């Protein structure tokens with residue numbers, strides 16, 4: 001029976017009656033209403049059909065027939081929504097994807113933490129520096145990074161700017177991935193460059209050489225499929241600010257169903273995944289593919305309850321669990337979750353976020369992560385899946401295409417004393433370009449071992 005418009009609207013607004021954690025206290029409620037009304041009139045950033053296409057690809061991941069590479073900044077910034085920054089990120093993502101595709105022998109689903117990752121949940125609502133206390137920075141969609149009372153004021157008009165920066169970024173991504181920049185041979189040439197010209201890359205000469213020979217063979221055969229010249233790219237972000245996500249939810253004219261058109265995929269964070277909370281309630285009514293972060297305290301019962309709530313019909317590709325246990329915990333904590341979830345028979349894709357469980361503060365005060373911990377968590381993720389006979393479905397990372405110094409270690413070693421040199425993140429530390437490529441080659445080797 002078709003669902004009436006008023007009952008869909010009622011469902012989409014039901015979250016308003018529930019506790020919504022991590023929402024900014026907007027200074028100006030009237031202004032917020034004006035902005036939300038304006039957002040509701042804006043064109044969609046993505047189309048429902050594209051979300052369905054991603055859902056199909058994620059269904060393949062859950063079946064063990066594809067692998068996800070999801071990544072981008074911890075916190076995108078308005079100032080960082082430039083052609084250069086977006087291109088560098090995409091370039092790195094594409095380079096990683098080629099290596100993973102070759103090693104895994106399965107399609108790699110490419111999803112950016114891009115074009116919408118402008119809001120951050122925080123551990124504390126305030127930040128104190130030299131005895132001065134100000135509201136915490138919650139992402140450019142909410143307030144400014146600068147440590148001044150003016151910048152830290154919550155400003156609803158920033159939601160509109162987040163929408164426009166998302167549109168600009170997504171437009172660049174669409175152009176770069178369809179307009180020749182993503183040509184497979186070109187991307188491979190960048191990888192050859194990394195292997196030949198960086199000490200970190202030299203260890204991967206063999207794998208790069210194999211890819212080179214595979215491409216030469218295809219060329220000699222005259223094979224030049226369309227897929228070599230462009231890639232499918234999808235956007236994603238944490239659906240944190242419910243007013244923003246609600247304002248960008250539209251009814252798909254084909255099916256009459258609601259889609260959050262702010263991104264192809266949205267996820268619920270570790271801090272907002274309460275079963276009876278507003279985020280779960282809102283996301284259960286939109287038809288996009290959705291993710292849920294699961295940290296080290298998540299229980300198998302919670303995972304099952306989330307599945308029941310968010311995907312009661314067991315729709316393939318609808319639900320992805322993004323685990324972020326920490327390198328020291330993953331081997332103990334993940335197996336019971338996977339076993340119970342598998343036992344339920346409902347399809348789920350498993351992705352490993354090896355960043356968020358491995359953050360620590362360096363003596364200099366910089367938040368950082370060790371490359372070795374990141375790699376160890378991914379290794380543990382593969383080990384657990386191999387032992388259980390399930391599919392390690394992908395990785396979710398915070399990275400940038402620039403040569404920042406935010407995480408320590410990697411082939412081109414960064415030590416704690418280097419962190420101050422280019423520490424540019426607006427929130428958590430990201431892998432730089434070389435560390436990201438390093439990780440891709442290492443994960444490729446893990447993938448091969450797992451097969």
Ligand SMILES: O=C[C@H](O)[C@H](O)COP(=O)(O)O
Pocket residue numbers: 074120121122123124356427428
């Ligand atoms: O990206 C994740 C969170 O927003 C981040 O880890 C919170 O950081 P905080 O502990 O500094 O608030």
Ligand SMILES: C=C(OP(=O)(O)O)C(=O)O
Pocket residue numbers: 074121238268269270271293324356
């Ligand atoms: C906040 C994030 O992660 P988590 O919810 O896993 O802490 C994030 O991915 O930006």
